[in-house]
Amino acid sequence: MKHTVSVLVQNKPGVLARTAGLFSRRGYNIESLTVGVTENEAISRMTIVVAGDDTVVEQVTKQLNKLIEVIKVSDLTKESYVDRELVLIKVTADSSNRAEIMQIVNIFRARIVDVAPKSLIIEVTGDEGKLDALISMLKQFGIKEIVRTGTLALGRGPKVIQSGKD
Amino acid sequence: MNLSGAKALMKSLECEHVDTIFGIPGGVVIPIYDELFNQEAITHYLVRHEQAAAHAADGYARATGKVGVCMATSGPGATNLVTGIATAYMDSVPLVALTGQVTTDLIGNDAFQEANITGITLPITKHSYLVHEASEIPQTIKEAFHIASTGRPGPVLVDIPKDVQTMSARFEYPKKVHLPGYQPTYEGHPGQIKRAAKAITEAHRPVIYVGGGAKISGASEEVRALAETIVAPVTMTLMGMGTLPAEHPLSLGMLGMHGTKYANYAITESDLIIAIGARFDDRVTGKIASFAPNAKIIHIDIDPAEIGKNVRVDIPIVGDVKRVLQKLIPLLKDTHTKEWMEKVQTWKREYPLEFGETGLKPQYIVREISRLCPDAVVCTEVGQHQMWAAQYFSHRHPRNFISSGGLGTMGYGFPASIGAKIGRPDETVFDLAGDGSFTMNCQELATAVAYDVQVKVAIFNNGYLGMVRQWQELFYDRRYSQTKLSEINFVKLADAFGAHGIRVDSPSEVAPAIEEALAVPKPVIIDFRIEPEECVFPMVPAGAALNEIIDAKNGG
Numbered sequence: 095m096k097h098t099v100s101v102l103v104q105n106k107p108g109v110l111a112r113t114a115g116l117f118s119r120r121g122y123n124i125e126s127l128t129v130g131v132t133e134n135e136a137i138s139r140m141t142i143v144v145a146g147d148d149t150v151v152e153q154v155t156k157q158l159n160k161l162i163e164v165i166k167v168s169d170l171t172k173e174s175y176v177d178r179e180l181v182l183i184k185v186t187a188d189s190s191n192r193a194e195i196m197q198i199v200n201i202f203r204a205r206i207v208d209v210a211p212k213s214l215i216i217e218v219t220g221d222e223g224k225l226d227a228l229i230s231m232l233k234q235f236g237i238k239e240i241v242r243t244g245t246l247a248l249g250r251g252p253k254v255i256q257s258g259k260d
Numbered sequence: 261m262n263l264s265g266a267k268a269l270m271k272s273l274e275c276e277h278v279d280t281i282f283g284i285p286g287g288v289v290i291p292i293y294d295e296l297f298n299q300e301a302i303t304h305y306l307v308r309h310e311q312a313a314a315h316a317a318d319g320y321a322r323a324t325g326k327v328g329v330c331m332a333t334s335g336p337g338a339t340n341l342v343t344g345i346a347t348a349y350m351d352s353v354p355l356v357a358l359t360g361q362v363t364t365d366l367i368g369n370d371a372f373q374e375a376n377i378t379g380i381t382l383p384i385t386k387h388s389y390l391v392h393e394a395s396e397i398p399q400t401i402k403e404a405f406h407i408a409s410t411g412r413p414g415p416v417l418v419d420i421p422k423d424v425q426t427m428s429a430r431f432e433y434p435k436k437v438h439l440p441g442y443q444p445t446y447e448g449h450p451g452q453i454k455r456a457a458k459a460i461t462e463a464h465r466p467v468i469y470v471g472g473g474a475k476i477s478g479a480s481e482e483v484r485a486l487a488e489t490i491v492a493p494v495t496m497t498l499m500g501m502g503t504l505p506a507e508h509p510l511s512l513g514m515l516g517m518h519g520t521k522y523a524n525y526a527i528t529e530s531d532l533i534i535a536i537g538a539r540f541d542d543r544v545t546g547k548i549a550s551f552a553p554n555a556k557i558i559h560i561d562i563d564p565a566e567i568g569k570n571v572r573v574d575i576p577i578v579g580d581v582k583r584v585l586q587k588l589i590p591l592l593k594d595t596h597t598k599e600w601m602e603k604v605q606t607w608k609r610e611y612p613l614e615f616g617e618t619g620l621k622p623q624y625i626v627r628e629i630s631r632l633c634p635d636a637v638v639c640t641e642v643g644q645h646q647m648w649a650a651q652y653f654s655h656r657h658p659r660n661f662i663s664s665g666g667l668g669t670m671g672y673g674f675p676a677s678i679g680a681k682i683g684r685p686d687e688t689v690f691d692l693a694g695d696g697s698f699t700m701n702c703q704e705l706a707t708a709v710a711y712d713v714q715v716k717v718a719i720f721n722n723g724y725l726g727m728v729r730q731w732q733e734l735f736y737d738r739r740y741s742q743t744k745l746s747e748i749n750f751v752k753l754a755d756a757f758g759a760h761g762i763r764v765d766s767p768s769e770v771a772p773a774i775e776e777a778l779a780v781p782k783p784v785i786i787d788f789r790i791e792p793e794e795c796v797f798p799m800v801p802a803g804a805a806l807n808e809i810i811d812a813k814n815g816g
Contacts, residue, residue: 104441108390112382119383149568156565162387162407165441 096125097151098177098247100255101140101158102166105131109163113140116161122146122154126179126244137165143245168255170247177247180219182207183229186236187214195235202228213238261432265394266291266425269358272401274301275433278329280320280682281305281358282313286333287373289360291425305682305711308703310337312675314344315701318353319676322662323637324683325478327409331358335373338419339380343669345415346384350666351499352476354413356404357381361421364392378419386414391421394429399437406437411444412563413476444562448579448587456534456558456575457591463532463556465600466492469515469544472499472665473537473561473581475658480504482585483536490595492534493604495523497544498646498665500537502655512604513613516544517800518647521611524798524806526604530555537561537581540570541666550805560584613651613798616812619791620767622720626652628770629690629718633778636688637662639677641697642670644726647796649692671700677715678708688716688778695721696745705757708783716777717785719750722792730795750787759783 103109110129117124125143132139144154151169158167170177187195188211195214199206204218218228222245229237249255263271269292273281281304285293296304307313310332317328328348332341338359348355362371378388387407389400397420404416460466474483480503487494487510494504495515504511512523524546527533533555538544545551551571559566559573560581567576577584615623622645629636630653638653639662640646646663655661662680664672677691691698698719708715720726729743754761760782764773770788777784797811 108378111379115382153565153569156567160563160565162439162442 095145095147097144097146097169097171098175098245099142099144099151099155099158100168100170100247100249101142101164102132102255103138103140104163104165105136105138106163109138112161112163113158116157117144117154120153120157122150126242128244128246141245141247166255168249170249174250175247176250177221177245178219179222179225179245180217180243181225181229182241183216183218183232183237184239185214185216185232186212186238188212191235195232198228198231204228261430262428263431264291264295264426264428265391265397265420266295268394268397268429268431269401269420269425270295270299270302271431272398272433273329276327276401276405278302278327281329281331282307282316282320282679283331283358284310284313284333284337286337286360288334288362288422289331289425291422292331292358292360292420305707307675307707309701310340311344311671312678312701312704312707314341314355314357315347315669315672315675316679316682317355318344318348318672319639319662319679320683321348321353321355321679322676323659323680325659326683327354327356327405328679329356329358333360333373334362334377335375337373338377339375342380342384343667345381345417347664347667347669347672348415349384349386351472351664352413353415354408355415356408357415357417359417359419360425361390361419363423364421365423367421378417381417384415385417388417388419390419391424394424394427397424397429398431398433402434403437403439407439407442411442412473445564445578446562446580446583448560448577448584450587452575452577453584453587454591456577457588459532459556459558459575460490460534461593461595464596465530466490466532466534466595466597467526467530467555468492468494468534468536469497469527469538470494470500470503470536471497471538474500474503475537477537477562477580477582479536479582479585480658482582482589484508485589486534486585486592489589489592491597491601492595493526493601495519495526497538497541498650498663501650501661502658505656506654507656512608514650515806516541517546517802518651518796518798519800520613520651521798521809521811522604522607524800524809525607525611527552528805528807529603533557535559535561536585539566542570545570546800546804546806546808550807620765620770620789622648622788622790622794623652624767625718625720625770625788625790626692629692629774630654632771632774633688633690636660636690637677637680637684639663639673639680639689639691641673641691641693641700642668643694643697644722644730644794644796645692645694645697645720648720670694670697674698674701674715674717675704677717678704678713681713681715682711691715691717693717693719694726695719695723695748695750696725699748702753705754705759705783709758713783714781715783717783719785719787720790721750721787722790722794723747724792727796729793733793733795735801750785754785759785761785761787763787763789765789
């Protein structure tokens with residue numbers, strides 16, 4: 095089962111290496127990892143999607159908490175949350191099928207951000223289910239390249255993950 | 261007040277009450293060594309290999325409870341520390357490793373003697389710093405010592421580029437640290453402590469299983485009080501030896517792969533394991549599925565990540581074990597362990613540790629050392645002699661047994677004994693060694709002689725890498741692949757360095773040799789020519805259950 099873990103860290107050099115290193119050293123599998131600064135510039139937020147049962151995720155959480163620069167770890171999977179990922183997909187397309195692709199793109203509320211005589215780039219945002227569905231629809235045309243941002247997530251409602259005593 | 265980075269470092273170390281550093285200078289730490297030259301508060305011990313600097317600082321820390329400090333130059337100096345840092349990490353030893361780094365403009369350019377030491381040590385340090393500005397030094401050193409010595413202790417590395425050592429910055433030593441992501445839990449949860457008390461009161465066959473965490477926390481008295489209050493047997497890991505004195509009637513000695521039969525039987529039949537500052541290592545549990553199959557487990561540890569890592573735990577208590585036990589003990593009521601204790605005592609009588617009488621037996625030597633210097637600080641290397649030292653020395657004091665448990669580092673004991681002796685100069689310090697292990701850091705004889713650190717080394721010389729040979733004998737049809745060692749004249753070796761050497765070939769020479777070693781005011785090596793193919797028993801074969809323990813009769 096997949097868990098989406100949100101991690102607040104001090105925004106310092108080496109934090110990403112420490113965190114990613116922990117996963118490889120302890121043999122945990124990262125499905126995706128994103129990182130960026132938060133509303134407080136001294137603090138970054140990582141969103142890590144990790145595969146494993148509850149015991150694995152419990153260990154991941156505890157080991158992450160041991161890193162000095164990690165301020166707060168929370169497993170969003172335990173509550174209600176919103177997750178999104180942005181994907182760019184380059185599809186083989188020419189005049190014969192461009193219209194059909196555009197129709198699919200519209201259904202998924204995706205966007206075409208580049209058009210060339212033999213290709214299109216589609217930008218799409220959504221959760222995993224939507225992205226998978228779109229990608230499988232586009233396969234028939236020939237996908238040339240895909241790039242994904244990795245999952246971003248926030249818990250629903252007014253509750254926030256506090257960054258401690260600051 | 262403006263100071264150079266190097267001077268700020270010295271001042272900061274002084275503020276941390278550092279009086280002892282083990283190290284070797286090199287190109288990029290010359291500014292630091294230049295400052296060291298000027299001041300008297302700190303004694304620097306020049307070792308002969310950086311690995312020994314880390315081990316000596318580690319031995320110093322384990323013997324005294326203070327933070328050990330070692331120092332090395334960039335590149336090879338720093339990488340030579342790695343084994344020592346990893347050793348300290350695995351055994352939760354408070355250590356601060358200071359390394360020089362190439363100048364900031366050269367970092368990343370593969371400069372001369374450049375190694376990314378913060379990167380290399382990432383998985384074996386509790387935390388590490390690469391200092392970018394001289395102004396960061398006081399705060400960094402403050403944090404490094406705080407992190408190394410609090411919570412679950414561990415090594416912290418501080419890497420200081422050469423230009424940072426020479427640039428000038430305002431010096432003000434901080435009074436406090438501000439680490440929002442580092443808040444160790446010391447007090448156990450009262451609800452959990454109550455649950456534990458209830459489980460203990462209801463248990464019929466409890467066993468107290470004590471690890472190195474009890475030593476670190478200084479909880480010997482509490483462990484004894486717990487055992488005596490509920491009348492339960494106590495077994496210790498290699499790291500926990502000495503927490504309860506070996507002669508105590510409730511002590512079962514060590515458990516696990518080379519533990520006593522009675523400790524392993526007690527664990528297997530127990531209905532409640534009270535784990536105190538221990539981590540259920542594979543050398544302790546044997547086959548995990550058969551470990552204490554009928555027992556509830558209470559696990560008290562300061563590191564939440566240890567709880568549930570290897571075994572399922574019924575009652576976890578995160579906190580400092582001393583404080584938790586102090587809260588727990590008053591809650592305990594009468595227990596029903598009479599029958600259980602009778603059973604345990606029967607095992608103790610039926611399956612004592614025993615060894616044969618032919619030739620020069622290593623077990624006999626350990627017993628003699630124990631008899632003649634019962635309060636000695638005993639350091640060990642790693643292998644057969646280490647297990648004999650654990651089994652046959654009558655451990656009395658928690659900080660008197662110093663051994664590389666987690667990493668199992670051969671070559672650890674001798675430099676660690678130098679550090680221990682420097683930390684506790686008035687006490688007898690022995691390094692119990694194998695001939696293989698000792699030669700891994702025997703260059704430190706030079707250090708011991710130079711500073712007149714009078715450690716006594718007992719080499720259990722069997723001409724083999726004995727533990728591997730034992731496995732080859734038992735599990736690989738005696739194919740002694742690469743375990744036979746060539747002959748060394750250790751008496752001459754001692755002589756060459758200016759130490760004193762004694763050779764012992766027969767049991768009757770053992771006690772006189774130990775007495776001579778204690779009397780000679782020098783570092784001493786005793787070369788005990790032991791039975792070459794003696795094995796460590798009892799033994800739980802790798803992957804077997806604890807009660808599938810073999811001894812000389814059914815194993816050899």
